[in-house]
Amino acid sequence: MMSRNLRHLCRRYSTFRTSETSPGQHNQKQIGLFYSLDKDLVKQLYGHGGFPRSFMKQTKTFTETTIMVRQPALDLMDCIKATDFNKPVNRYVLYGEKGVGKSMTLAHLLHFAHEEGYLIVHVPWVSEWLRRVTRLKEMSNSQTKEGFVDLPLDAAAWLLHFKSQNHTLLKADTLKTSKQYVWSKREVTEAGSPLLQLVDHGINRVKYSCDVIEALLQELKHLSTTKQCKTFVAIDGFNGFFYPLTRLNTPTKRKVKPEEVTLTNSFLELTKSDWNNGVIVVTADQLAVPDEHQESFLPKYLLYKKGFEHLDPFVPIEVTRYNEKEFLSCASYYRDRLWLRGPPETEMELKFTSACNPYRFMEQCAPL
Template identity: 55%
Template structure:
């Protein structure tokens, strides 16, 4: 009897041990499957395709420093980067669509314009960041404005233009943008053919001669802040000329482009009159670059409700946000919709947060958060943020 009991107990323990082994093996397999689903080891943007959709890829620290040191990533996302100690961007359909187009465009034809649009917090800026990273790796000359509304509604200072009657200069903002441009394109600015097409007279004693390196214009605008706005306009004109001559292949990327056409700015004249964006000197250069009268270039802009005053939110569609004048300026363009997370993207994001120990999982968590956040990427980020 005792022997029978001992044999039975031994069999039960053996069965239990095997079950534990199987359970552990299944758990590990499940973990690896999840890791493979929400993260990819492919960091080369040119190789990203539909196979990588809804997966996170890591931006190398040196790439982040070169492309995004002075802007391009939302502040809340920057906070998340510091917390997670890594810069990971989700690969989404809008970015893949634009990247595929940039690979196949005929750059001998007039520049093509893409407009990213969508509801607040759906990821337009991060999709643009993914595209910028691709452009940087592919040696595009990048002309990037991180957020136009910072100039029109939160400018550092403003002063009447000395060269253009009725215009206002944002010289501190202009100098900051020149630093940003220099940081993103330092490896291309030393190109021997990158020289000015004409002479620029800044004052009686300050002149940039014809055939000077275009970096001289940049450095002059940074060192002599008084002329920063004019230096930006001159640089934009020279970029267009050099790109037409095939010295560069250029990508123009402007976030919050509709702010260039929204009349209610917080820029004022000496008489405290509101200045229309078209009378801000910086605007001239970037409206010039967003035309299609040049080649070897592509233009990508976002339109956003947040770029204008809150009380004037009507719709997230380009026609409403750009207004008649802005829409006609960009027409024709390729519209790219950036929508809320689909099911795969939402689950991938939650797995990433759990992997980073940012949220603690519990039964029904995904369903609850998806319902409350309506699958809005920014909304989900805020809900999972610390108190």
């Protein structure tokens, strides 16, 4: 009897794709359906980060990149469309338990922002800067801020990401700096220089990359407020900025605090509500910090007192596990991609063992 009901549900939700590829046109009719992204667009928007690593591996296996249309993304898009951009920027916090799709929701919103003509300021994962220590990780004392440290290679890589995501808008040559920036006796970015020139300076002269980011973000706040552009800020794992310690050490083996990193200071300045004509969307994620004994996934807990007060007031938007339609749609997609095999009863078993958690469901399908 159970398998008969399951087959009935599978037939009912056999359609798991939508032909509507524009996020701005997505609505309630497309909830639970997957839409495809063009390869060139994926390279531009997510080539330097934006998708979870497990999802990137999956796209190579599936030979395509698709995103499921889900309610949290639609809710946030509706909020953005109804925004009065003459008022201070609205701040939104995506939250939810591990593996429910916060990063994927943010990826969907990045595509929406791109299509709507926003200049995108995107940090794919805060912990890459503060907690992922690699052989190539370089840290130096800031030359302009006493007591701060720079992460020049990380900053230069982020500027490449920013340039890639916004190359069309930056090439228009309508966005210009509002003041002069002196980097050394011979290196100066004059007032009225194209914003792209400022970005390229940080990429080509890595030692100045952190200072360039600080200048760039200040310019974007000014350009947005003066209606020269509209800016979409997206930061994944934002609560990582407020965890007491990083994995960075000074030469004297002293642990570096997040607030002592110049990149932290620059992006916290950007996420203040002292500018307009923009949108700020961040995620609060348990995976953004190394503490394994976390009591809650709620923003008030993960952001700590300092982070909560920094963002207050904000609009919280919860990302939940799959509902029944989303689960069956995802199961149908996995079967189509030969990621899931076996008899129809398999879906019912996986529904219970994964508890409809998107990441857990994907992991459990891999060996089947």
